[in-house]
Amino acid sequence: MYTVLFNVAGYAIFAWLLLILLPAWRVTRRVAESAAFPVFLSILYLAGIVPLLMKTGLGVMADFGSAEGVTRLLASPDLALVAWIHILAFDQVVGMVIYRDNMANRYVPLPVQSVLLFATLMFGPVGFLSYYVLRAWSRSRRAALDHPAETEPVVGRVPAAGGMGTAMRRAASGALDLVRRERALTATALLGIALGIGCGTAMAIRGGELVGAEGHLRKAATFDIALGIYLLSLVMLVPLARFSRAGGWAWSGSLVLLTLYAFAMENVQVARGIDPRFTRVGSATDQVLGGFFFLAATGMIVSFAVLAWKILARRTDGADGPLLLSLRYAVAATFGAFGAGMWMSAAQGSRAGDAGSILPLHALGFHGLQALPLIAILLAWAGVSRARPWIHAAGVAWLVGCGAVAWQTAQGRAPVEPSAANVIAVAALLAWAAVAALAFRTWQRAEAAPTLLRPVSVTG
Incomplete structure (x- = not known):
């Protein structure tokens, strides 16, 4: 019975596909407004949890108060499958909340919304936290635009008053302008940093980094944060490449997809106790996915090579000359x-x-x-x-x-x-x-x- 419930719950993936791939379609809007899929999952959960409680009695709820009790409960296959449906239902509720709120207020662009919903599907709380942070930033920015602060007078290229503080604010403002141009890439970078923090938190809670035979939380955290910082560095460099509008979309979109695959492989496989690249205990499928991981890394190298070629093709005798010169060494x-x-x-x-x-x-x-x-x-x-x-x-x-x-x-x-x-x-x-x-x-x-x-x- 519980295996059947689990298999039927898999149909809820269609709601995620609509939310992520077709957010502006009227059918998607109706599905989100009706909350049909979370209701569907909740009914499946009810069909599973009621017989379990009738069998075990309400005393089983006492085990929720300790780590040992929860571990003992989840050792039961039937209860584990029902708990999984519980997770699926509430992940969808969170996804619907993000979708409805952002479609009504447009705190982030639709491509960024899709990235955040994908993160919610894969790592529920991480997607919600990322949206919460971006939503708060967007609301504060709107408030600042509604009530602009007085600007300080400047002389030449340096503030006449305010000194370094004013210069730093100007630098931050310029960085935010670049972030707004590459929102999907920025959101993906922030997702990586959030995943790294999550792995570090899990390592602290567990009291160690090893998961299963091959999963290393420390390596996953380092990978996530390092790749996030790398993407943020690229965000700052993209304007220097002078892509066409279509070329810029193609470049950033392909890099975002490659990075999302890398994040998913690194974190899901480590959580399963498997080395995402060179597993010796995983299945043949895991080894094939590790090969695709290598292809994704190769794709990122090609992506950087395209960006570097566009930047280095520019002459260094213009206003951006010193920066372009430094990038030759950086490349x-x-x-x-x-x-x-x-x-x-x-x-x-x-x-x-x-x-x-x-x-x-x-x-x-x-x-x-x-x-x-x-x-x-x-x-x-x-x-x-x-x-x-x-x-x-x-x-x-x-x-x-x-x-x-x-x-x-x-x-x-x-x-x-x-x-x-x-x-x-x-x-x-x-x-x-x-x-x-x-x-x-x-x-x-x-x-x-x-x-x-x-x-x-x-x-x-």
């Missing part, structure tokens, strides 16, 4: 990070040799997307006219650091083991840090100047 570092990822795929893990780890090289390469453009941005904000030598210095230092870390890894040595490679890596990264500190100090001095009317030199 080289990022392809190094992708190469490290391929290395891990070939090695079927992050270990290299006896004690080496490929992960530091992988992370360092990707962080070039934030570390190198940051220096160009600070120098531009400061109005520096001769920024190129410092951008070259920072870029070369970062790439030398990546090369030294790769050397340490190829030798199979631990990341912290003393060696010539590590000495070079530390010296190179300190050189980058010195340039970054100089750029920050120059910007500070420019912000503090009461009347900045001309560019200043780095040594100013």
